Amino acid sequence: MELRDYLKVFLARKWLVLAATLVTTTAALVASLLQPRVYEARSSLLVKERNRGSNILGSMLPALSLEPERSVRTHIELIKSPALIRRAAGSVKARPGEISSALSVEVLPQTNLLHVSISHRNPTRAAKIADAVASTYAISNRNVNASEIEEARRKVHFKLRDTEEDILALQQVISGKGKRVTPELKRNAQGKLRMSLGVYQMLATKEQELRISESTEPGEVVLIQRAVVPTAPSTPKPLRNTVLGLVLGLSLGVGGAFLLEGMDTRIRSADEAGDVFGLPVLARIPLARCEKPSDAFFVTPTSASAEAEAFRALRTSLSYVNYNGEIRTILVTSGSPREGKSTISANLAGALVQAGYKVILLDCDLRNPGLHTLLELPPGPGPASVIAGQTAFESAITRHKPSGVDVVCGSLSAPPNPSELLNSRTMDELLAKSLEKAHFVILDSPPVLAVTDPVVLAAKVHGVLLSSSVGETTREEAQRVVERLSSERVRLLGVVANKVPAEQAAAYYPYYQRERKLRPKPAAQEH
Structure with missing residues (x-):
């Protein structure tokens, strides 16, 4: 660990250090004053x-x-x-x-x-x-x-x-x-x-x-x-005891902070997420607290918030990764539920549309679809119905008017065999039809550690984006995600650090912090 890392641990646990220092210092002072x-x-x-x-x-x-x-x-x-x-x-x-x-x-x-x-x-x-x-x-x-x-x-x-x-x-x-x-x-x-x-x-x-x-x-x-009558007591010594209490409390606080840090394996910053996943950090999405799910869609034509800018930065990062234009189908997934993969999928699609691209957004979470709630669209027959041949692909598409994104919303009725459907030849045909109608196809999938569906889809797309929630995703989960997606047929594009604390995000989007403070405080994007 470098000095910067030690400082981060200290700042992350500063209240523990302060509490331990205050308690022991106060206890030492009180004990000194009460001692005869x-x-x-x-x-x-x-x-x-x-x-x-x-x-x-x-x-x-x-x-x-x-x-x-x-x-x-x-x-x-x-x-x-x-x-x-x-x-x-x-x-x-x-x-x-x-x-x-x-x-x-x-x-x-x-x-x-x-x-x-x-x-x-x-x-x-x-x-x-x-x-x-x-x-x-x-x-x-x-x-x-x-x-x-x-x-x-x-x-x-x-x-x-x-x-x-x-x-x-x-x-x-x-x-x-x-x-x-x-x-x-x-x-x-x-x-x-x-x-x-x-x-x-x-x-x-x-x-x-x-x-x-x-x-x-x-x-x-x-x-x-001969002995001289002492004028000052030899004990107690409040100043000495207070200083010793201060040193002891500081030592206990710092030691406790590093102990908890060692026991707490959660990823604490966007940079740490990149290190743990072993991937470049393509964007840092600020933590937002929303009153309703639809508030988590930030990329509207008139939005100039820090969150909207973060997704535009993600679009720019992808353009550098996709310098030769070969990456057109992108799977967005995460290790565990509620790490913001649906929010990232929808907002990335909106950012690409604003850049002049035609985008189709597929809700491939056949077990627990959420894009229709986020975008305030009615549930559709879903990709499962299209794959099964029960619904025509064109009729399953719904236009999200605020952003111009074409969305294939999921069905509220989960099919009995999601993994088999996603691994079928007709799924390949669905992706091919989507590419005929759009420049980019964004797939929102279930969490990697929950089911095998994203592993199946990862082998069918041009690239995979991983979502990691700062302060929630653990190092063990990140390592397991990378292990499950490790394959010659899977291309991991990078990680999107989601729910980045305001003080960390301000270093990357300082211009937008004032506008952010003027808005009502939203809820952490959970989809």
């Missing part, structure tokens, strides 16, 4: 990238955490833990369930920042709870760090005391008090004393550092920004 307002407050925590053991053992462990992502995820789970939520709830006199259902913790990508968010209908309450959760966790983390440092300091202190005792014992050995000391033992004691004094000095320094850290340690998690 919820405010979101957010506090920020900074997670320091360092190993907790570096505070205890100094340079003996690396200062940076070896798995920062894992550390941040651990902090998130600890913030969401029931124990911490209970402590935070106690500080702001809230229920733990109220906090856990409104709490969300997320890490800012590529950073060590944690956002602690609380959603609540009261903006002040949301900010207060967010601060309570963030500060409670920061304090809890600092206390854990402080207790670990205290425990490490106590262990260092005990080790320091043990080292003091070792130093005293070594000093006694070196001084020789209490027992006899050999020179070698004294030398060993002096070496150990030097080592113990070094260890003692190191432990004393570490104890002092741990005392300082114990009183100044901020913890691994620091509250860097």
